[in-house]
Amino acid sequence: MKNNLKYDVVILGAGNAALCAALAAREQGAKVLLLERAPASFRGGNSYFTDGAIRFAYKNLDDIRKIIPELTDEQAAKVDVGSYTEEEYFEDLMRVTKGKANRDLAQRLVNQSYPTIQWLYNQGVRFSLLYQNQAFKSNDRYHFWGSLVVKSVGKGIGLIDTLFERAEQMGVEIWYEARGKALIKNSQGKITAIEVQRGEDTVKVEAEAIVLASGGFEANPEMRVSNLGSEWKDALVRGTQYNTGDGIRMAVEVGAVSYGDWEGCHSIATDLNAPVVGDFSKPGDIFKKHCYPLGIMVNKNGDRFVDEGADFRNYTYAKYGRAILNQPDNIAYQIFDNKVAKLLREEYELEEATRLEARTLEALAARIDIDKQRFLETVRSYNEAVLEGDYNPHIKDQKGTVGINPPKSNWALKIDTPPFLAFPVTCGITFTFGGLKVTTNSQVLDTNDRVIPGLYAAGELVGGLFYHNYPGGSGLMSGATFGKIAGTHAATERIIFK
Numbered sequence: 418m419k420n421n422l423k424y425d426v427v428i429l430g431a432g433n434a435a436l437c438a439a440l441a442a443r444e445q446g447a448k449v450l451l452l453e454r455a456p457a458s459f460r461g462g463n464s465y466f467t468d469g470a471i472r473f474a475y476k477n478l479d480d481i482r483k484i485i486p487e488l489t490d491e492q493a494a495k496v497d498v499g500s501y502t503e504e505e506y507f508e509d510l511m512r513v514t515k516g517k518a519n520r521d522l523a524q525r526l527v528n529q530s531y532p533t534i535q536w537l538y539n540q541g542v543r544f545s546l547l548y549q550n551q552a553f554k555s556n557d558r559y560h561f562w563g564s565l566v567v568k569s570v571g572k573g574i575g576l577i578d579t580l581f582e583r584a585e586q587m588g589v590e591i592w593y594e595a596r597g598k599a600l601i602k603n604s605q606g607k608i609t610a611i612e613v614q615r616g617e618d619t620v621k622v623e624a625e626a627i628v629l630a631s632g633g634f635e636a637n638p639e640m641r642v643s644n645l646g647s648e649w650k651d652a653l654v655r656g657t658q659y660n661t662g663d664g665i666r667m668a669v670e671v672g673a674v675s676y677g678d679w680e681g682c683h684s685i686a687t688d689l690n691a692p693v694v695g696d697f698s699k700p701g702d703i704f705k706k707h708c709y710p711l712g713i714m715v716n717k718n719g720d721r722f723v724d725e726g727a728d729f730r731n732y733t734y735a736k737y738g739r740a741i742l743n744q745p746d747n748i749a750y751q752i753f754d755n756k757v758a759k760l761l762r763e764e765y766e767l768e769e770a771t772r773l774e775a776r777t778l779e780a781l782a783a784r785i786d787i788d789k790q791r792f793l794e795t796v797r798s799y800n801e802a803v804l805e806g807d808y809n810p811h812i813k814d815q816k817g818t819v820g821i822n823p824p825k826s827n828w829a830l831k832i833d834t835p836p837f838l839a840f841p842v843t844c845g846i847t848f849t850f851g852g853l854k855v856t857t858n859s860q861v862l863d864t865n866d867r868v869i870p871g872l873y874a875a876g877e878l879v880g881g882l883f884y885h886n887y888p889g890g891s892g893l894m895s896g897a898t899f900g901k902i903a904g905t906h907a908a909t910e911r912i913i914f915k
């Protein structure tokens with residue numbers, strides 16, 4: 418094993434959380450090494466695949482304009498972003514996690530979300546309004562819904578490229594194809610080094626502090642099956658193939674406690690013909706299929722199985738992947754009619770989208786693998802159950818159904834206007850919820866809830882924030898917030914321990 422390499426802070430991973438940790442540590446003057454398991458052409462983790470949608474608390478449009486200064490007065494007059502208070506963000510987190518989110522971590526995430534988005538802006542990340550996915554136009558104004566109003570310019574690719582550029586400018590050393598294997602601690606229990614596989618060599622790198630930011634275990638089929646259940650063997654992986662739970666395993670081996678919702682994960686409806694694992698030549702989150710609130714979802718038996726209008730898409734999409742996985746052959750069909758076709762998001766129009774169209778419901782049923790009679794009966798009874806009322810996609814309009822199970826609680830429109838569309842989808846796993854337990858300063862805790870000196874964690878591999886479900890856009894914000902905190906505090910270890 419090669420020795421004698423020494424840094425103040427070593428960071429495992431090269432996604433959003435890792436890069437934010439690296440930049441924050443450099444801002445404190447630390448000598449920083451970033452270890453990326455992937456080759457340079459596959460760098461950036463799940464963060465690279467994202468839409469770049471990022472959730473933060475804000476008071477008003479002025480707060481938004483501070484991070485999108487190019488928004489002109491004329492454009493600003495045509496948008497209604499409302500406000501999203503820290504209390505509302507906190508409530509959303511607690512509501513979708515059924516009250517289980519660690520309150521201290523949730524509070525820290527929420528309180529730091531606006532300062533962190535400003536910090537990202539100062540690092541050079543640029544943002545734009547999420548007109549296409551999160552707003553509806555009425556009376557010549559864009560009304561934003563779901564409290565998710567901003568994304569990074571260039572989606573995840575823009576975010577990651579900017580953070581890498583900044584890291585390189587600031588003198589962060591980056592090793593590609595460098596896989597962290599094991600943590601080493603001294604007789605006082607402080608983490609002092611990491612073993613790294615670099616090609617044929619195993620290298621020992623010493624550090625005053627190590628930040629783990631190497632993602633969850635969603636790309637590890639064995640860990641998926643043993644923690645989430647056997648059905649998860651067949652889920653498509655939406656992001657990087659390199660997130661196989663290494664950081665979590667390494668930390669647990671040196672005494673860290675495992676924490677959070679180990680049976681839970683973020684998973685969504687993804688195109689049936691999406692790649693089995695994220696394809697770095699097709700980033701930009703192009704396979705997702707998020708428009709079920711505009712129509713209905715049916716399984717191969719021809720039955721509906723979720724309330725497609727239970728809430729805004731941001732608050733249901735991350736749990737409906739599991740619901741699809743539990744249907745026969747892990748397949749569902751999203752069904753729309755021509756009334757809503759123009760409202761479908763851009764990913765439904767891409768050449769990568771699997772799309773079937775027919776002039777009648779009978780003809781559509783013949784084109785998909787479904788129990789035809791049952792499907793026609795489901796659509797008929799759904800149409801009969803649709804309540805009268807005004808359809809309004811930017812509020813929960815309570816234009817639902819009566820007398821069917823499951824109900825559709827909002828945005829119920831009859832499926833009666835040809836041509837009819839079917840999009841076959843399956844479950845795509847995004848990231849896992851279980852991981853390590855950290856303090857609000859991102860320090861990793863052991864099985865006695867004591868800090869493991871010299872060890873920090875941020876991003877997907879932190880447990881305790883998300884249970885069952887997730888408010889869209891919180892993954893990037895969690896990685897940025899706790900990555901920045903981890904990097905800042907890790908850098909101070911070189912002062913404390915020198």
Ligand SMILES: Cc1cc2nc3c(=O)[nH]c(=O)nc-3n(C[C@H](O)[C@H](O)[C@H](O)COP(=O)(O)OP(=O)(O)OC[C@H]3O[C@@H](n4cnc5c(N)ncnc54)[C@H](O)[C@@H]3O)c2cc1C
Nearest residue numbers: 430431432434454462463464470597656876877890892893
């Ligand atoms: C298709 C898709 C779309 C998404 N869209 C959004 C969105 O719009 N908004 C949002 O908030 N969230 C979104 N998410 C979730 C979001 O990607 C994550 O919450 C967030 O990016 C996680 O960041 P991270 O830094 O923790 O992990 P990652 O970005 O996954 O980074 C992990 C890094 O660790 C590296 N690594 C793994 N093991 C090792 C090892 N042993 N040694 C060295 N390196 C290692 C990996 O190669 C990778 O570089 C999306 C995810 C996907 C897959």
